[in-house]
Amino acid sequence: MDRAVILGGGPGGYEAALVAAQLGAEVTVVDSDGLGGSAVLTDCVPSKTLIATAEVMSDLSGAAELGVSFADQGGGAATEIRVDLERVNARVKQLAADQSRDIHRRLVRDGVRIVSGRGRLDGPGRVIASLTDGGEETIEGDAVLVATGAAPRTLPSAQPDGERILTWEQVYDLTEVPTELIVVGSGVTGAEFASAYLNLGIPVTLVSSRDRVLPGEDADAATVLEDVLRRRGMTVLSKSRMESVERDGDVVTVTLTDGRKVQGSHCILALGSVPNTQGIGLEEAGVLLKDGGFVYVDRVSRTSARGVYAAGDCTGVLMLASVAAMQGRIAMAHFLGDAVHPLNLKAVSSNVFTAPEIATVGISQQAIENGEMDAESIMLPLSGNPRAKMQGVHDGFVKLFCRVGTGIVVGGVVVGPRASELIHPVAIAVKESLTADQLAGSFTVYPSMSGSVAEAARRLHRRG
Numbered sequence: 001m002d003r004a005v006i007l008g009g010g011p012g013g014y015e016a017a018l019v020a021a022q023l024g025a026e027v028t029v030v031d032s033d034g035l036g037g038s039a040v041l042t043d044c045v046p047s048k049t050l051i052a053t054a055e056v057m058s059d060l061s062g063a064a065e066l067g068v069s070f071a072d073q074g075g076g077a078a079t080e081i082r083v084d085l086e087r088v089n090a091r092v093k094q095l096a097a098d099q100s101r102d103i104h105r106r107l108v109r110d111g112v113r114i115v116s117g118r119g120r121l122d123g124p125g126r127v128i129a130s131l132t133d134g135g136e137e138t139i140e141g142d143a144v145l146v147a148t149g150a151a152p153r154t155l156p157s158a159q160p161d162g163e164r165i166l167t168w169e170q171v172y173d174l175t176e177v178p179t180e181l182i183v184v185g186s187g188v189t190g191a192e193f194a195s196a197y198l199n200l201g202i203p204v205t206l207v208s209s210r211d212r213v214l215p216g217e218d219a220d221a222a223t224v225l226e227d228v229l230r231r232r233g234m235t236v237l238s239k240s241r242m243e244s245v246e247r248d249g250d251v252v253t254v255t256l257t258d259g260r261k262v263q264g265s266h267c268i269l270a271l272g273s274v275p276n277t278q279g280i281g282l283e284e285a286g287v288l289l290k291d292g293g294f295v296y297v298d299r300v301s302r303t304s305a306r307g308v309y310a311a312g313d314c315t316g317v318l319m320l321a322s323v324a325a326m327q328g329r330i331a332m333a334h335f336l337g338d339a340v341h342p343l344n345l346k347a348v349s350s351n352v353f354t355a356p357e358i359a360t361v362g363i364s365q366q367a368i369e370n371g372e373m374d375a376e377s378i379m380l381p382l383s384g385n386p387r388a389k390m391q392g393v394h395d396g397f398v399k400l401f402c403r404v405g406t407g408i409v410v411g412g413v414v415v416g417p418r419a420s421e422l423i424h425p426v427a428i429a430v431k432e433s434l435t436a437d438q439l440a441g442s443f444t445v446y447p448s449m450s451g452s453v454a455e456a457a458r459r460l461h462r463r464g
Helices: 011-022 037-041 044-061 085-109 188-199 219-231 321-335 365-369 386-390 424-431 436-440 451-459
Strands: 003-007 026-031 113-121 126-131 136-140 143-146 150-152 165-167 181-184 204-207 235-237 242-248 251-256 261-264 266-269 273-275 308-310 349-352 357-362 375-381 397-403 409-416
Touching: 003 011, 003 113, 003 136, 003 321, 011 026, 011 037, 011 085, 011 143, 011 321, 037 044, 037 085, 044 085, 044 188, 085 113, 113 136, 143 321, 181 188, 181 251, 181 261, 188 204, 188 219, 188 349, 204 261, 219 235, 219 357, 219 365, 219 397, 219 409, 251 266, 308 321, 357 424, 365 375, 365 397, 375 451, 386 451, 397 436, 397 451, 409 424, 409 451, 424 436, 436 451
Parallel strands: 003 026, 003 143, 026 113, 143 308, 165 266, 181 204, 181 266, 204 235
Antiparallel strands: 113 126, 126 136, 150 273, 242 251, 251 261, 349 357, 357 409, 375 397, 397 409
């Protein structure tokens, strides 16, 4: 029987384990942090649960426009909506723990052996696990999958203390509501937390070293988001690079490189991630690491060492749970001789869970403007959508890209409520190489937000 040893129980690891077990392999997962990894325990599941609460707060704050008002028990108008952050975070952590237990049960049910400990390679086909309960165990495998994830990046001048200077993994221990929150970093993580806490009614200052928030996302989408954040009261400091973060009692001071100082009660550091690849025997086993310590992999998740695969954030390919899971599945299918479709990054959907959400798939407008593809585009504001009007939605758009000549849909952007759901038809079109006319020809419900996807596709029609 083929043997697979997997280092790490996050999406790349546990999804790979399920595939390998289904294909008849003997599977061992060595995990130290809890099944589900950071995606379930400290990142995706907790942050999106927090954001779900923030969405309710945001919806309530806009209820008056829809004719809904609130009153207290005495009959007077309720004037303030408050969040109980301790209860919110307790629910967040409980949901994460429940999800981790569900994954554990499924793996055990499917015959996967789970070893609690930290694993390291001892050559390409051998793993030594330092067990949580003490001692070591040597585990032999015909293939090893490295899915050890990544950790929040910190700087010597900005060290978290877990109380008022926090990484995004530490925010769920907060029991008091910050009186003034500073978020350093305007990438996806920083923007999501800044938006969430703003919608929870907390004053937020966002420190961005770039000229706009979300510098890696669609420029039109980032502009919409930044306009909304500023309109809702956020202070956005553009082109402002952090030099240091210090705490004095209950006051946190962020010093910028130009000498300015920003003070608040709490600070979240969103400075990117570093891969968990040091000290686990990778280079000694012949595994090539890229700049920054990320593991080099090809499109079927192979590393440079025979029989060693890698998946997830430790590869730095696209730091998404969906990509990690796909890399892990592909690795085990390749190892066990099943049908394999190499990883296709052009078909990956991603979403920024801000308010409004920003969802993307396929080629970007920046790539088109750089001449990487000859494509035309259309951008349709959601403000004209009848369902959006009914729901009081004013911000957002649908943008589609299609090849000149063939009309094949090659990418798209959706900005608006539940954009993560609305991007799916565009993702199908990109993956299956559908034309704009084919996308437009699918019936949509009236009225619906998805009607704007079909309408944008109709506007890309060119008479034959």
